[in-house]
Structures are given as structure tokens and as C-alpha cells.
Amino acid sequence: MENKASPAERGYHMPAEWENHSQCWMGWPERPDNWREDAVHGQCVFAKVASAISKFESVTVCARASQWANARDQLPQNIRVLEMSMNDAWFRDIGPTFVVCDRPLENKTQIVAGIDWNFNSWGGAIEGCYADWDLDSLVARKILEVERLIRFPHSMVLEGGSIHVDGEGTCITTEECLLNPNRNPDLTREDIEHQLKLYLGIKKIIWLPWGLYGDDDTNGHVDNMCCFVKPGVVMLAWTDDEHDPQYERSVEDYSILSKATDAQGRMLQIIKLCIPRPLFMTEEEAAGLKALDGKQRISGTRLATSYINFYIANKGIVAPAFGDEERDKEAFCVLSEAFPDREVVMIPGAREIALAGGNIHCITQQHPAGLV
Template sequence: MDITDGSPDLHGFRMPAEWEPHSQTWLGWPERPDNWRDNGLYGQRAFAKVASAISKFEPVTVCASASQWANARKQLPHDVRVVEMSMNDSWFRDTGPTFVVREGKSGSGKVEPNVAGIDWNFNSWGGIDDGCYIDWSHDLLVARKILSMERVPRFPQSIILEGGSIHVDGEGTCLTTEECLLNKNRNPHLTKEQIEDVLKTYLGVKKIIWLPRGLYGDDDTNGHVDNMCCFVKPGVVLLSWTDDESDPQYERAVEAFTILSKSTDAHGRKFEVIKLHVPGPLYMTDEEAAGFVQVGEAKPRLPGTRLAASYVNFYIVNGGIIAPQFGDPKWDEEAVRVLSRAFPDRQVVTIEGAREIVLGGGNIHCITQQQPADPMFTPLQNGNGV
């Protein structure tokens, strides 16, 4: 169903922080041969690892095309729900709905829904000229299909926006990047102030922290914030960092650190910034590049391309952290230590071989989409409510 009379904030909705309780997680299933090498063989194994890890903490639904449903069902644990859905690619952070919640809304003696979803517009991260592929007609329907399947009210929105371009603390503050949201290939007709107004009315936030740029090499998304910086809790953020002054990421990291250090959140709190070192740098090998079947529709995957690998691209689940590992012994271990200290009440579960997801253009956070629990009927998670 659609709620057409006004924006989410007028109905009391807000986007909850990722650490607030989930009812389930949604993922797509990768298959396109021009974005997942060897016909998706390795990417599917990585997605299956992620889905399996999440399923230990909360329910998981994986959406697969008709031709891939049986393959996905075979590779995934029995407790993971697999449903059939058409899609152009499997980045549900960006094509799935952004869920919003409200606390105890009711009226006229009837119970009203406390979970709804925003159905953003999508143009394949840049449209015909700059996007990652030229046909995104199936992706445009992913959010609507998910919301219909769950019988969750839908807020349609015409602005081009991907879920990976925003992070919220659940208390009125939003993180994003100018490199993405102000890019002329998204909403050239809108000013920065107009985009802020949309974020405030649809996410229920009061303050936007604009970082100039995202992670170096994250060209597919034009610098999504979820590869660069995220909230640990209100007033605390993790930032993709490098100590190597010769690395192009260094300038971006210092730039972001300076802005965050001088900023306050919606409640006037100064930010504590935790540095999370990036791996590598890592580059696409000749062997990896040879596994892609270029059919002329998607951006080419070329050998020697620097991979947009970041440990900030983890996913928070009920009681856990699902974290990528890239085969970099030094920084893989350091990332686990930093995340364990940042989230002492959550179990950090690592996904070996997350490099396969990076080869496709993103990571664990990019392929997942949380559906929050109803705030009025939130069950205890793992016996302690977290």
C-alpha cells in the first residue's frame, strides 16, 4: 500500500540506526557474468557465506531470479528463505527499500503500521552515460516488490538516491558525501539545500554531515559513504584511514577527519573518530579480470584496477557484526580488533573471501538491507535485547 498524503516525518517515521533491532535482512543473488566473474561462481559463494553468517543472528531472505532460484536454494542454509525476484544486479542496499519506523502510532481505534519503506528512484549509479549498466528496469521494482511482499506501506520518492549513500545514527544525524549526492549524474536539477530537505523529511533527521569525498577508487558509486565512514553509536564514527601519505586515500581520509573533528551531531555532541585502516592497496589481477564476460552493457572490469576495499563496509545484525576480510594479514587482524573494541557487546564474525564482492563493486554492507523490527513489538535478541 502507498501512503501518498505527505512524507514519512509527517506520519512520525524516522530511519532507525542499523544497530536497532531487525526483523530480518534482505539480500539479492548475483549472477550477471559481466559483473561477477566465472558466471557468478565465486560471488555466489561469498554471498552464501554472508547470508549464512547473518542467519545465525536473525532471519534472512535472499531474492534470486527464476533461472537462479534452484542454485541459490542449493547453496544457502535451509533456514534462509529464498524467493524468486527479477533484478538487474544484486545490490540491495541501493535498490531495496530504506525502512523507517515510528513508535506507537495509532488512530481512530485501529492499529496502524509502525514500519514503512521508502522507495527511492534509481539510475544505475549515474544513468545511461555514467551508470554501471544501461538497463535497470528490474532494479526499479525491487523495493516495491519487497514492500508488497511484506505488506509494508510504501513512500515513493522521485529523487535519485541509493541506500549506500547515507548513514544515520537514529537520533537525527545523517552522514553522506558531496561526491555522490551532489554529482550531476544523480539530481542535477536539485540544489544541496533541496537534497537536504528531502533527507530531513524522509529520514526524519535534523542535521546532515557532508563529507566531500568517499573512498578512493569507489568510482562505481561515486563515493558512497558506507565505504568511507559510519556510525558506531551516536557521537562516534568509524573512518576509513591510511597512514601512508603517498596513498591517494590519505588526502581523503584527512579531509574527512578534519570535517568530523570540527562537527557536532544533531544533539550538539562532538564526534569521536575511530580510525579503521584500509587494506592493501589491492588491485584486480589478470586472472580475475579474465573471468568477466563483457557483453557491452556494464562497466568493464580491467586488470590493475584498484579495488575499493574498506573494512567500514561491514554490516550490523542483532547481536553481531558481519565484517569483511581481504586476505591482508596485517590489516584483516587489525580490523577485527578495532571492531571488537568499537562494539564490545556484539560478536564480530568475519567473512573470508570478501574480495569477491569487492570485485563486483561493493561489499557486505552494499549487498544487505535491514528490515527493522516494529518498535512496539520488539522481541529480545540473544536474550539481552541487542
């Protein structure tokens, strides 16, 4: 089902991630030019992430026909596995952005719908991560068909990882990504703001200059840099090391946030969450990749690792652990304090997802619940 009126015009808005979910959507990695050793290690970590989330809410994992049996064997039985074609498994960016309509209806039910944004592999034919993304472009539509939800198609290129909302009218994003000419060169900042307001049902956008250092795949998605914890509170990737190239980015973003107000007029409380110490792709890891049409990954490249890239589940937080014992423990404590009513689960081996260009938030997509 499609609708030509914009979501906001129909009374829809994008809810905050901490609001109740009916399920979580994930893909299943397999492409050998992005997931080393034919994705054996990546699939293991995806299974850990899906299993952890499934303790808090339902999970659906989509896998290509050739991988369906493999995914089914690796995942617990309480997780639904659907056959679905895709070019890669980044469901935050290729899946729909779900919105809800809470205008009073006769049956008093909150209606869920989905936005199907345009996708160009994070930069198009020249700068994108792989040359063919035709299958990815259909994933959002397929999910909405499966769930029989209203579809709001949009021609603007946008990935779900480039936005965070508080559910009360505020969106946070980065100039580095949304204003990059490899996305929507014909749209101005004002044009983009207007479309976000029409489709997300928001009233104010806070523009951060930068995403995480080294996040070249996505051109600085906000979900690796900053997120809302609750209305009026944000969490920011941070480092105290003034010699780290991340430092200036964090300081500049902090400066913007410290002066910003949200759509409700509140000044923002900022929680700093330190990134792990610099991690780099090893020769062994790079050698495990096969040359296809994907972005070349070279040994010695610094990985874009951040604990901000976590998933908020019903009553849970599922976050990456990178093997930096001190920083992993610190992240667990900061997240536990920020979300006192949720159980924090750290996923060991999240480095495998970072090797391919993202992390836990990037591979998940929350499906909000229809509330009676």
C-alpha cells in the same frame, strides 16, 4: 500500499542500523559481466555472508527464476529464498530504505514502512554501471508488496549506500555522491537536505567531501568511508601512508568530522579503521568476465576495499576480510572494541564482492523490527 504524505510528516524516521531487525534482505548475483566465472565465486561469498547473518537474525535472499534452485541449494534451510527479478544484487541500493513510526498508537506497535527511491544505476545512461536497470527499479516496491508495508515513493535518485544515520536525527553522506550531477542535476544541496529531512526524519546532515579512493562505481558512497557506531561515535576509513591517494581523502573527511556536532549537539568521537593495503584486479580475474552492457572492469584497477563496509546484525557484526592478514586482524580488533556486545564475524573471500564494486554493507539491507 502507498502514501502521499512524507514519512516525517507521518511520524516516521530511519532507525540506526544497530537497532533491532526483523530480518535482512539480500539478492543473488549472476550477471557474468560483473561477477567473474558466471558468478560462481561471488555466489559462494554471498552464501557465506547470508549464513553468517542468519546466526543473528532471519535472512531473505531474492534470486531470479533461473537461479532460484541454485541459490536454494547453496544456502542453509533457515534462510528464506524468494524468486524475484533484478538486474544485479546490490540490495542496499535497490532495496527500500526502511523507516519506523513510533508515535503512540492504540496497539502500542511500532509501524514499519519503506521508502522507494529512484534508481539510475549509479549515474544514468552515460555514467551508470549498466545500461538497463528496469528490474532493479522494481525491487523496493516488490519487497514492500511481499511484506505488505506502506510504500513512500520518491522521484529523487538516491542509493541506500550513500547515507548513514544515527537514529537520533543525524545523517552522514558525501558531497562526491549526492552532489554529483549524474544523480539529481536539478536539485541543490539545500533541496537534497530538505528531502532527506522529510523522508528520513532527520534534523541534521554532515557532509563529507569524499568517499573512498577508487570507489568510482558509486561515486563515493559513504558506507565504504564512514559510518555511525553509536550516537556520537563514527568510524572512518583511514591510512597512515601519506603516499596513498586515500590519505588526503581520509584527512579531509577527518577534519570535517572533528569539527562537526550531531543533531543532539554532541561533538563526534572518531574511530580510525585502516584500509587494507592496496589490492588490484588481476588479469585472471578480469578475464573471467563476459562483455554485456555492464561497466568494463580492467586488470590492474585498484579495488575500493574498506573494512567500514560491514553489516550490523542483531548481536553481530559481519565484516569483510581481504586476505591481508595483518590488516584483517587489526580490523577484527577495532570492530570488537567498538561493538563489545556483538560478535564480530569476518568473511574470508570478500575480495570477490570488491571485484564487482562493493562489499558486505552494499549487498545487505536491514529490515527493522516492529517493537511492541
